[in-house]
Amino acid sequence: MIRFDRVTFRYADAPTPTLRDVTLDLDEGELCLVTGPTGSGKSTLLGAINGLVPRFTGGHLHGRVSVDGRSTEDLPPQEFAALVGVVGQDPLAGFVTDTVEEELAYGMEQLAVRPDVMRKRVEETLDLLGIAELRRRALRTLSGGQQQRVAIGAVLTTHPKVLVLDEPTSALDPTAAEDVLAAIIRLVHDLGTTVVVAEHRLERVLQYADRLVRVHPDGTVGDGDAATMMTDSDVAPPVVRLGRLAGWEPLPLSVRDARRRAAPLREALADVEPPLGDTSSSSALLSARHVTVTYGQKVAVRSVDVDLHAGEVVALMGRNGSGKSSLLWAVQGSGPRRSGTVDVGGVDPMRQSPRRARQLVGLVPQTAADLLYLDTVGAECAQSDTESDAAPGTCRSLLDSLLPGIDDRHHPRDLSEGQKLALVLAVQLVAAPNVILLDEPTRGLDYHAKQRFAGIVAELAAGGRAVVVATHDVEFVATAANRVIVMAEGEIVADGPTAEVVVASPAFAPQVAKILAPQAWLTVEQVAAALQDREVAA
Incomplete structure (x- = not known):
């Protein structure tokens, strides 16, 4: 569905390429998670999928990017609008109307979708993302997380074959993030939509990824299944880092997988009190x-x-x-x-x-x-x-x-x-x-x-x-x-x-707390320090 053929991209006046000799093949109905350090080039990679890079960003792109057999070199980004839906990091910057309902319909209007079909898709999307009560709200009055859900919905109503999301859960509370990810996964599984997600909060998305693409600081890119790619990744969520600490093979990607293997670790920590901390008593x-x-x-x-x-x-x-x-x-x-x-x-x-x-x-x-x-x-x-x-x-x-x-x-x-x-x-x-x-x-x-x-x-x-x-x-x-x-x-x-x-909150508990519950550990660092103290004491 998406092919990068030896793609190198350099921004104007940049001393080195942001992307270097990238070759990727992403299949239909695949959820691809793009990872890498801040500033490594993840957003550039996503922008190249529909031609925004380099047509709107400037710079020089060598190689070929194609979607469903159509090259971004041959067609401008507007020709990809019905094929590739894009949601950027800043939802408010992409809004073109005043209210939620108008924004959900706008993309379909540009694609000349029939009014009866538009109405049906708007209702489906409002329900899918849990924003029906916002339909008549002015976009500027919404919270950041609500704006993000509307931005995703505005893309979903056009029924694209490819969905590109740049940090889609960054402004969402944990429960809303789960709802949005559940909707995205349904698109992948039921409709065969290819989804490419760049996300720093890997703990939210990693367990759902069919493929992981890692963008390195030097612009090179590697890809593979998530468990394999996480074995040596320096950017990893707590569940993976805890798995490394405990020596679990293969590494768990979800809290559920980790809990099934955490009984010996919980037993080793059973007689150690987690550091609970105190609130300040100062004036x-x-x-x-x-x-x-x-x-x-x-x-x-x-x-x-x-x-x-x-x-x-x-x-x-x-x-x-x-x-x-x-x-x-x-x-x-x-x-x-x-x-x-x-x-x-x-x-x-x-x-x-x-x-x-x-x-x-x-x-x-x-x-x-x-x-x-x-x-x-x-x-x-x-x-x-x-x-x-x-x-x-x-x-x-x-x-x-x-x-x-x-x-x-x-x-x-x-x-x-x-x-x-x-x-x-x-x-x-x-x-x-x-x-x-x-x-x-x-x-x-x-x-x-x-x-x-x-x-x-x-x-x-x-x-x-x-x-x-x-x-x-x-x-x-x-x-x-x-x-x-x-x-x-x-x-x-x-x-x-x-x-x-x-720890008492299912929504706000961190991964380590969920894995080691009912013990009140919060971070991998706390667990590592406790295990080290036990070894010293022994």
Whole structure:
């Protein structure tokens, strides 16, 4: 169905190719998972399938890419619209209408699908993705996860033979991600759709993959069955890393497979107490009382009370649309707040100037690049120093401490997701706020990048700051957070130490906790340390 024949691609002015001599054959009805480090070229590989690379990105492509026998060299991308459906990393950037129902119908209108067929497909897609209640909602009022499901639905209504998805579950809560993946798997099994997925959260997709394609940093590509490819992959989910630690052969790809083999490991850990951790008892840096946020008649946050303490890393979790982002913006002072108070050092950020509010509470939004508007990294850093009355070089120094090696001459939009996140975080930290709010910061980050980012977050907390991370990434929470707050329908329904909250939750428990339940282990590193201590004691 999809063939890459010795494809090499180089972006204009790039010193080396992004893809190098790629040869692939993907069959009909196959679910192919594309993996690789952040910035390795996964999105470029996906863009080449329907000709967006190089026709819209520029650059030079050598070799041949064909889909169902048709070459991307011979036909423009619009000619592939009925054959290849594409959902990018940023759903909002691809929307062309105002409401959910209109967006689902738009692609079919362009393909001249009959109105009665259009109506039927819209209804089927609304049910398939569980978004029927959103049909008349304005797209701009949806949460990031809801927008992502609509973007996938808008492609599914055209019934493409090939579906290309770039991080389709990155903005979805665990339950919504399972629903979307179940719908995709039905397309593969029942309709023979070929699905190509690039996803950093391998723990969600790996068990369903028929084939795994690994994009290496040098642009070369390898492929094979998932179990074989995972044996030596440096990018691997917790279930695979736990299997390596325990010496299981073949490596498990799902929690179910791992649990069947985990009895000896659970027995070896039976007399060891997992580190449960404690929430901070220090004085509150921020106190919010009775915070309520509304959008018209919709109540997004309902009379919430919360205290944030120095030295804490708090994970804010909950299903899509539960009010997490609205709470963060209301607390920071930039977002709407119908009622309630926020106290940071005796003042309310909402009552202060924007500059003073940033000095009290820093906020990195879901799309970090929204805060970047200049032409170079150096200009962004210099402007941040000026706006915060900081000494020249302050922002650059902070950026180097977070992620060294980013060239001042690079355009911010050309950075990888991890680099953009580091730059925006440095820009916010120049104002020296004691409270840092991060909204979905791990989107677009591979496991290694997330590990480095967890270290950055830990350093911020160790420096006496309070850090809040709104996220659906349960594995990052298990690694980085010492306290978890869960929201539902605008209210806080759980608040406590990480192990206490997430282990008891089928939706928010990390893979290691599910495999070793009822023991409250959260990460592979915890298990490895416990086993090593047992060996030393023995």
